[in-house]
Amino acid sequence: MSLLALLAALAASPAPAVVLSPGEIIAAAPAADWSRVPAEDLLVMDLAPDAAGRPRRVVLQLMPEPFSQGWTGNVRTLAAAHWWDGTSVYRVQDNWVSQWGDADGEDKAKAKPLPPGLAAVPQSAYVVHPEGPEKSASHEELDTWLATMEGTHAAWHALTHSKLAIKDADPYADETFFYRGWPLGASRKGPSAWPLHCYGSIGVARDTPPDTGTGAELYAVIGHAPRQLDRNLAVVGRVIDGMAHLSSLPRGPAPMGVYANPAERTPIVSVHPASEVPDLPAYEYLSTESPSFHRYAEASANHREAFYVQPAGGIDICNVKVPVRRAK
Amino acid sequence: MSLLALLAALAASPAPAVVLSPGEIIAAAPAADWSRVPAEDLLVMDLAPDAAGRPRRVVLQLMPEPFSQGWTGNVRTLAAAHWWDGTSVYRVQDNWVSQWGDADGEDKAKAKPLPPGLAAVPQSAYVVHPEGPEKSASHEELDTWLATMEGTHAAWHALTHSKLAIKDADPYADETFFYRGWPLGASRKGPSAWPLHCYGSIGVARDTPPDTGTGAELYAVIGHAPRQLDRNLAVVGRVIDGMAHLSSLPRGPAPMGVYANPAERTPIVSVHPASEVPDLPAYEYLSTESPSFHRYAEASANHREAFYVQPAGGIDICNVKVPVRRAK
Numbered sequence: 001m002s003l004l005a006l007l008a009a010l011a012a013s014p015a016p017a018v019v020l021s022p023g024e025i026i027a028a029a030p031a032a033d034w035s036r037v038p039a040e041d042l043l044v045m046d047l048a049p050d051a052a053g054r055p056r057r058v059v060l061q062l063m064p065e066p067f068s069q070g071w072t073g074n075v076r077t078l079a080a081a082h083w084w085d086g087t088s089v090y091r092v093q094d095n096w097v098s099q100w101g102d103a104d105g106e107d108k109a110k111a112k113p114l115p116p117g118l119a120a121v122p123q124s125a126y127v128v129h130p131e132g133p134e135k136s137a138s139h140e141e142l143d144t145w146l147a148t149m150e151g152t153h154a155a156w157h158a159l160t161h162s163k164l165a166i167k168d169a170d171p172y173a174d175e176t177f178f179y180r181g182w183p184l185g186a187s188r189k190g191p192s193a194w195p196l197h198c199y200g201s202i203g204v205a206r207d208t209p210p211d212t213g214t215g216a217e218l219y220a221v222i223g224h225a226p227r228q229l230d231r232n233l234a235v236v237g238r239v240i241d242g243m244a245h246l247s248s249l250p251r252g253p254a255p256m257g258v259y260a261n262p263a264e265r266t267p268i269v270s271v272h273p274a275s276e277v278p279d280l281p282a283y284e285y286l287s288t289e290s291p292s293f294h295r296y297a298e299a300s301a302n303h304r305e306a307f308y309v310q311p312a313g314g315i316d317i318c319n320v321k322v323p324v325r326r327a328k
Numbered sequence: 329m330s331l332l333a334l335l336a337a338l339a340a341s342p343a344p345a346v347v348l349s350p351g352e353i354i355a356a357a358p359a360a361d362w363s364r365v366p367a368e369d370l371l372v373m374d375l376a377p378d379a380a381g382r383p384r385r386v387v388l389q390l391m392p393e394p395f396s397q398g399w400t401g402n403v404r405t406l407a408a409a410h411w412w413d414g415t416s417v418y419r420v421q422d423n424w425v426s427q428w429g430d431a432d433g434e435d436k437a438k439a440k441p442l443p444p445g446l447a448a449v450p451q452s453a454y455v456v457h458p459e460g461p462e463k464s465a466s467h468e469e470l471d472t473w474l475a476t477m478e479g480t481h482a483a484w485h486a487l488t489h490s491k492l493a494i495k496d497a498d499p500y501a502d503e504t505f506f507y508r509g510w511p512l513g514a515s516r517k518g519p520s521a522w523p524l525h526c527y528g529s530i531g532v533a534r535d536t537p538p539d540t541g542t543g544a545e546l547y548a549v550i551g552h553a554p555r556q557l558d559r560n561l562a563v564v565g566r567v568i569d570g571m572a573h574l575s576s577l578p579r580g581p582a583p584m585g586v587y588a589n590p591a592e593r594t595p596i597v598s599v600h601p602a603s604e605v606p607d608l609p610a611y612e613y614l615s616t617e618s619p620s621f622h623r624y625a626e627a628s629a630n631h632r633e634a635f636y637v638q639p640a641g642g643i644d645i646c647n648v649k650v651p652v653r654r655a656k
Contacts (some may be wrong), residue, residue, distance in 0.1 A: 039656030043367040051379065060474055071367040094572045095527050095649075123637055140613075169497030171629075199423050199552045210637045223575075224527045224552050224646055228631055244422045244579040251572040301499075309451055309538045314499030314645065318552055321423075 001146050021305045022296050026323045030290035033180065036327065037061055037240065037283040042274035043079050047089065047245055048267040059241035060202060064180050066128050067195050070121030071234045073214035081115035083216065089249060093257025095223030098206055098246040100268060101216050102148055114216060123210035124232045127192035132210035137191040142175060149179060165315030172227045176317040178288035182315045185230060195235035198225045198318035200243055204234040222247040225318040240324045242285055282327040296323070349633045350624050354651045357620035359372040363509065364655065365568065365611040370602035371407050374597040375417065375530060375573055384464050387569035388530060392508050394456050396416055398449030399562045402543035409443035411544065412599035421585025423551030427533055428596060429544050434551040437568060443543060451538035453522035454559045465519040470503060473519055479505055484616065484625065500555045504645040506616035511645045518650050523563035525647030526553045526646035528571055532562040550575040553646040568611055568652045
């Protein structure tokens with residue numbers, strides 16, 4: 001549906017008779033509004049069981065094309081080689097990130113050898129540009145380009161650019177939008193688009209030169225969205241199940257959350273591609289193209305259920321948490 | 329310093345010769361730029377030691393006047409009565425809140441009796457209005473009113489309203505600003521101002537009627553800022569030390585993060601006013617009026633140190649984390 005057609009449809013639709021909370025809208029969404037998460041984009045990370053012997057499984061989803069593909073390719077190679085098996089979560093910094101990989105990676109004498117076939121990904125891959133030379137686009141040209149990206153969320157544009165009362169002010173990007181279930185930012189300079197650091201986003205740690213991240217050292221955001229990292233580090237995925245196993249780990253006392261004692265690290269038993277984990281459930285997300293997502297985002301910005309006395313009238317994109325669940 | 333004078337001073341000051349990170353700016357801030365946190369606004373919450381026997385102390389700072397004073401008065405009464413001693417952290421929901429108080433508070437037959445003297449605080453106290461009847465203010469009138477509030481952070485206004493390259497777009501409020509070290513929002517309707525739900529903010533849990541929160545049940549934000557709660561729940565303070573003891577607790581598996589088994593709750597040994605804790609260190613915060621804070625906020629929005637290849641050019645107010653430390 002084109003933006004104009006969608007706007008017309010929205011203007012024509014009557015106000016809902018029953019006030020639903022965002023959670024109730026999710027629960028009521030028809031099956032047609034849910035999309036399957038591609039199994040080939042999933043990795044399964046099993047941490048060592050907790051002190052009570054309970055398993056700790058974390059399921060990661062990789063970014064779809066055309067974003068961060070050099071790094072997601074490396075991550076696939078590392079998972080296929082089972083490179084993370086026996087490594088650890090070695091750094092947990094409060095209101096920042098949990099980071100995993102080879103805790104000795106910075107010491108060349110001790111570092112675990114990387115598998116062959118990893119690409120060196122250039123800084124330019126932090127953002128995606130349309131075809132042709134870089135230029136400065138108008139807001140209208142930016143919208144037109146984004147609309148050509150398969151799956152760009154026209155409904156979010158309708159919500160934020162119409163009178164439907166979502167204020168989409170964003171201090172970090174000229175535009176924010178959803179693309180195949182993912183929150184993204186875009187700039188008129190370039191123009192360019194890029195994935196965002198929201199809660200649960202997974203990024204590629206690196207040294208100071210911007211092309212030094214292989215994907216072997218990864219972090220998950222466990223606090224307020226550190227959007228200043230957008231376009232400075234590569235976002236390669238997100239946690240879709242088991243997030244609490246990363247966010248509730250003890251914080252490391254040393255600077256940057258590093259554990260003083262190696263025994264405090266959380267061992268990673270294995271990281272497998274989903275194809276090697278036959279008992280993994282299928283996952284689905286509330287399509288960011290669907291009418292239900294549209295209602296969910298609008299209700300998240302304007303809570304009208306009885307508990308709320310003051311609807312916000314706006315929302316930041318990292319606060320519109322894309323619903324993901326195990327498929328029924 | 330008036331806003332105009334500050335703007336003039338900023339325009340006249342030369343660009344810094346050395347690029348400092350936000351952390352380096354904090355470390356270099358002179359003693360004059362730090363303000364003491366009033367000890368009378370501090371509460372000390374001691375959780376039961378962790379599994380390894382390590383103490384878990386959380387230090388809470390209450391909101392200053394004129395915000396949320398009905399509730400902060402109740403919280404002071406509850407702490408003076410040692411009402412929280414023997415209660416627990418009974419609810420931890422990922423990317424949301426850790427909540428404490430009487431886990432049986434909703435069951436009248438089991439609820440712990442509250443001390444006498446608690447006020448019933450009306451919904452109107454969620455925001456602060458200037459003198460006189462409500463009206464709709466212009467942006468200029470709002471700025472003038474905010475400038476009359478003692479401690480309003482003129483430097484933040486200068487940063488966000490000048491060409492100094494902080495984009496302050498906020499989807500939840502007409503204005504955001506700092507007031508005596510606290511992030512606040514303001515609206516031209518009313519006009520009104522209110523404290524924000526950022527990471528570490530402490531709010532008053534309640535039932536559906538908006539005047540039902542006493543302050544006995546409190547929550548701390550442990551995820552992305554849930555700004556939709558602003559003006560819907562009372563923010564009464566923030567965690568200034570020991571935040572990890574609340575943010576790294578195991579998440580409860582039941583809806584809303586409630587623990588299925590009461591044994592999983594984290595016992596609260598005691599909550600004391602700071603005056604009853606002689607070994608408590610003094611705390612200080614980087615004055616939000618100071619030149620160092622000004623530089624810190626600007627550098628947080630525009631990282632120029634070597635690691636960053638793309639300064640954001642903007643920042644959301646909950647991402648400008650006000651530095652608080654133990655006084656030397």
